Amino acid sequence: MIKISDKSRRIRFVQLLVALALIVNFHGGIGGLYAQSSIADSGPNPTNLAAELGATQVHPQKLEFAEFSDGELIFEVDLPEHGVVTLSLYPHSVRSDRFEVLVDDGNGLQPHPAPPILTRRGSVLQLPGSKVVGSFDGITFTGMIRSGEEIYSIIPAAEGGYDGSADWHVVIDDRDVIDNGELCGTNTAGAAARVNPGPSNPTFGTTYFLTEIGIDADFEFFNENGSSVNNTVADIENVMNAVSAVFEDVAILITYEISVIIVRTTSADPYGTISNAGQLLNTFDNVWSSAPEAQVPRDVAHFFTGINIDGGTIGIAALADICTNNAYGLSESRFSSIFSRRTALTTHELGHNWASSHCDSQSSCRIMCSVLSGCNGLNPLTFTGVPIGQITGYRNTRNCLSSKPPALALPFIDEFPPGAVDTNKWIYNEGGIISNQGVGEPSGPTSLQLNRGSSGTYDYDEIRTNELLLAGTNPTLQFYTNHSGVESGEELIVEYLNAGLSWTELDRIVSVGGSPGSYTVHGYDLPPNARHNNFRLRFITNTNESNDNWYIDDVSVTDGPPPTLDPPLITGINPPDGSTAGGAFVTITGQNFTSDVQVLLGNALINNLDFVSPTQLIGNVPPSSNPGFVAVIASQASGSDILNPGFLYTEEFIVHDSADGSPGAEIPVTVSADHDTVISGYSLSVDFDASEVIVSSITDESSIAVGADFFEPAFNNDLTANGGWWTLGVILSFTGGNTVPPSDQTVLATARYIVQPTVSIGAQVALSVVNGVGGSNPPAENLLVDPGGNAVPPLLEGGFINVSGAFFTRGDGNNDLSINVADAVFVLNFLFGGITSNCLDALDTNDDGSNDIADAVAILQFLFSSGAPPPPPYPDPGVDPTADGLDCNL
Numbered sequence: 001m002i003k004i005s006d007k008s009r010r011i012r013f014v015q016l017l018v019a020l021a022l023i024v025n026f027h028g029g030i031g032g033l034y035a036q037s038s039i040a041d042s043g044p045n046p047t048n049l050a051a052e053l054g055a056t057q058v059h060p061q062k063l064e065f066a067e068f069s070d071g072e073l074i075f076e077v078d079l080p081e082h083g084v085v086t087l088s089l090y091p092h093s094v095r096s097d098r099f100e101v102l103v104d105d106g107n108g109l110q111p112h113p114a115p116p117i118l119t120r121r122g123s124v125l126q127l128p129g130s131k132v133v134g135s136f137d138g139i140t141f142t143g144m145i146r147s148g149e150e151i152y153s154i155i156p157a158a159e160g161g162y163d164g165s166a167d168w169h170v171v172i173d174d175r176d177v178i179d180n181g182e183l184c185g186t187n188t189a190g191a192a193a194r195v196n197p198g199p200s201n202p203t204f205g206t207t208y209f210l211t212e213i214g215i216d217a218d219f220e221f222f223n224e225n226g227s228s229v230n231n232t233v234a235d236i237e238n239v240m241n242a243v244s245a246v247f248e249d250v251a252i253l254i255t256y257e258i259s260v261i262i263v264r265t266t267s268a269d270p271y272g273t274i275s276n277a278g279q280l281l282n283t284f285d286n287v288w289s290s291a292p293e294a295q296v297p298r299d300v301a302h303f304f305t306g307i308n309i310d311g312g313t314i315g316i317a318a319l320a321d322i323c324t325n326n327a328y329g330l331s332e333s334r335f336s337s338i339f340s341r342r343t344a345l346t347t348h349e350l351g352h353n354w355a356s357s358h359c360d361s362q363s364s365c366r367i368m369c370s371v372l373s374g375c376n377g378l379n380p381l382t383f384t385g386v387p388i389g390q391i392t393g394y395r396n397t398r399n400c401l402s403s404k405p406p407a408l409a410l411p412f413i414d415e416f417p418p419g420a421v422d423t424n425k426w427i428y429n430e431g432g433i434i435s436n437q438g439v440g441e442p443s444g445p446t447s448l449q450l451n452r453g454s455s456g457t458y459d460y461d462e463i464r465t466n467e468l469l470l471a472g473t474n475p476t477l478q479f480y481t482n483h484s485g486v487e488s489g490e491e492l493i494v495e496y497l498n499a500g501l502s503w504t505e506l507d508r509i510v511s512v513g514g515s516p517g518s519y520t521v522h523g524y525d526l527p528p529n530a531r532h533n534n535f536r537l538r539f540i541t542n543t544n545e546s547n548d549n550w551y552i553d554d555v556s557v558t559d560g561p562p563p564t565l566d567p568p569l570i571t572g573i574n575p576p577d578g579s580t581a582g583g584a585f586v587t588i589t590g591q592n593f594t595s596d597v598q599v600l601l602g603n604a605l606i607n608n609l610d611f612v613s614p615t616q617l618i619g620n621v622p623p624s625s626n627p628g629f630v631a632v633i634a635s636q637a638s639g640s641d642i643l644n645p646g647f648l649y650t651e652e653f654i655v656h657d658s659a660d661g662s663p664g665a666e667i668p669v670t671v672s673a674d675h676d677t678v679i680s681g682y683s684l685s686v687d688f689d690a691s692e693v694i695v696s697s698i699t700d701e702s703s704i705a706v707g708a709d710f711f712e713p714a715f716n717n718d719l720t721a722n723g724g725w726w727t728l729g730v731i732l733s734f735t736g737g738n739t740v741p742p743s744d745q746t747v748l749a750t751a752r753y754i755v756q757p758t759v760s761i762g763a764q765v766a767l768s769v770v771n772g773v774g775g776s777n778p779p780a781e782n783l784l785v786d787p788g789g790n791a792v793p794p795l796l797e798g799g800f801i802n803v804s805g806a807f808f809t810r811g812d813g814n815n816d817l818s819i820n821v822a823d824a825v826f827v828l829n830f831l832f833g834g835i836t837s838n839c840l841d842a843l844d845t846n847d848d849g850s851n852d853i854a855d856a857v858a859i860l861q862f863l864f865s866s867g868a869p870p871p872p873p874y875p876d877p878g879v880d881p882t883a884d885g886l887d888c889n890l
Contacts, residue, residue, distance in 0.1 A: 071499030089122030185316035220306025320355035355394035431461030438551035488513035567639025582623030602630030805879030
């Protein structure tokens with residue numbers, strides 16, 4: 001293997017590979033850059049290899065690998081139908097942050113050191129869209145190329161029985177693989193529509209649904225991997241790397257991380273020599289349903305067996321059981337040495353766990369065919385339509401899945417502000433909390449605290465960052481530490497994930513005891529093997545008591561020197577007060593603000609904070625449960641500042657008052673403010689159901705808007721989804737000469753509503769004070785405006801019209817509870833003498849919906865000429881049974 005550390009030399013190396021490949025192809029060569037060694041040298045017999053591996057033809061060739069300091073692996077392959085191509089791969093881990101290897105040697109499960117990560121992912125440089133997965137142990141490569149509908153496996157020639165030089169490998173076109181009719185033992189007949197019910201899972205968008213898998217490997221599988229624990233782990237991880245890549249298709253978006261791999265190194269393992277697929281699966285279920293295996297953290301478990309299963313079956317799994325106690329499946333993984341077939345097998349069985357049935361009866365069926373390589377074959381190695389629908393439909397019901405946030409670009413800066421640890425920045429956290437107990441934080445008031453959970457061997461606190469994109473950068477790490485209660489000699493260990501995905505110690509910070517009054521800064525130029533796109537940082541405590549507290553603050557990873565700026569200085573906030581409802585727009589002025597600044601009002605972060613310049617920030621006031629003064633705190637990597645008292649929370653309300661009225665009546669209702677702010681203007685926005693009420697007018701009646709320089713109402717009574725609203729904008733004085741002092745009841749406007757005649761007596765019609773109604777752009781809001789032009793968002797309270805029918809006696813115009821000649825005189829005086837009445841329905845003696853002289857005549861005829869009595873309500877008082885334009889407000 002060639003090792004190249006210089007980036008420019010690598011570029012020239014790749015260019016040389018590609019140029020020579022083009023020359024060889026132009027001249028009709030088939031050997032590529034290593035044509036002489038691949039073809040002329042004595043090597044494995046292709047015919048013998050093909051027969052041993054189960055293919056009609058194979059393509060043996062020597063491979064030479066070049067590995068670089070950032071982890072990139074480059075090598076050439078002579079690919080059928082393409083000629084010489086160049087593969088580029090980087091390390092890729094399928095281990096979870098709590099990954100562990102356990103060995104069953106007959107004395108229970110014993111921890112075993114996790115071997116180096118060998119799995120990789122990449123592409124063929126000449127084939128856009130291609131995907132390469134595999135494992136490289138420093139000498140040999142085992143993996144698979146997927147490009148369009150083509151699949152190629154690359155395996156060491158030793159897998160086919162060749163015992164010569166280890167650099168001989170075999171390339172196998174999946175179309176040349178012989179189908180031996182291997183079967184899945186899962187019975188999915190009649191189960192195509194089965195989906196286990198479960199709580200709805202949050203939508204992750206394009207983020208993968210992260211599934212944790214626990215894995216068991218029996219003694220026979222251990223033997224097939226050279227009786228080596230490390231080889232067994234590497235083999236399983238390689239298969240799962242390829243399986244996960246298939247599930248990560250954009251149509252499925254599922255990925256896997258391995259929590260635990262158990263390797264059985266004794267023939268007395270719990271599975272014995274069971275060769276019936278169903279019995280073996282049940283045994284696996286029983287073993288993992290009991291301690292200690294039952295404690296393995298997982299969403300699903302899979303069993304890699306070396307047993308030759310009966311009847312041509314090579315795998316079996318339970319159906320639709322992710323996140324349940326029955327999430328089990330197994331694969332006779334080494335039934336073949338061809339890597340694509342091994343990948344297809346485990347992918348198929350896990351597909352059953354995700355509720356996919358066999359798709360043999362479908363017009364398109366690949367991975368989920370009950371016969372491996374049957375139906376439409378495995379070119380491409382993908383799920384087809386029906387299985388995809390079953391998998392994603394079931395996936396969306398699973399509540400145990402999590403999502404892994406995307407890798408972060410530089411700069412990475414965390415000042416650990418009050419609240420919880422940022423899970424986008426720190427995706428693994430055992431025990432770390434945000435604490436205000438540190439003394440002298442560089443960006444107070446809080447920092448990260450690590451100690452240990454208890455005195456147990458593994459109960460130390462540990463925290464790890466998300467992946468950081470360090471490729472092509474000149475990265476610098478800086479952070480500050482302090483401690484309390486940590487005895488002299490105890491440590492805080494700092495490590496990073498190198499390009500080979502191994503944790504590498506960067507420093508051990510040693511306590512000198514006591515509780516220092518200030519933090520110590522630590523800075524590092526990160527080495528070349530840290531400059532890759534899977535970089536992570538972790539802190540681990542090495543202490544012996546739960547009160548041994550390490551404090552960490554202002555962690556930064558930057559491209560170039562770390563930030564060395566002056567701390568911020570707050571000089572003011574405008575407006576200096578605002579409603580407890582929050583939302584008011586404020587401007588913070590000062591000096592030395594940086595783009596990573598965070599501002600708190602009391603204990604709450606300002607919303608929508610925007611860095612305008614080093615001297616100005618803008619944002620929106622967060623809500624508060626209590627009125628009164630709070631401090632304004634600005635915190636950033638360079639330090640913090642406090643303005644105290646800084647901001648006054650006031651209580652402001654806009655209230656739509658309530659009223660009573662009957663169907664068909666016009667009812668005036670006021671809108672008021674309870675405010676601590678001096679008012680110079682306001683806007684109102686009200687929503688209602690136009691099938692219950694309509695607006696006849698919005699006026700300044702009885703309000704502070706009488707004589708206002710600007711009074712602009714608008715309303716809409718349409719019976720549509722966008723109808724039923726009114727808005728109002730008011731400026732009391734364009735010159736600012738008219739303002740309203742704080743008051744607990746200031747009438748802002750009077751709205752006149754007409755209750756629809758069809759509304760039932762006893763109904764309560766809602767009049768909602770809400771933002772965003774109306775046809776304007778932007779939509780209207782409910783705001784109070786102070787003399788400085790600052791908008792103050794108030795708390796909002798709606799009102800009601802309580803619909804009731806007025807009780808009256810028809811013909812009793814003067815409401816003296818009797819009908820006599822005085823009522824006829826009252827009607828005539830109403831019509832011709834200018835008197836008023838608050839019950840026009842009572843004056844409508846003949847119930848014709850109008851008030852005229854006929855009503856007086858009807859009373860006189862009834863009293864003196866044996867005329868007809870008035871229509872109801874008569875003789876007893878009651879509600880008007882007739883819908884008309886008259887009203888009664890007794």
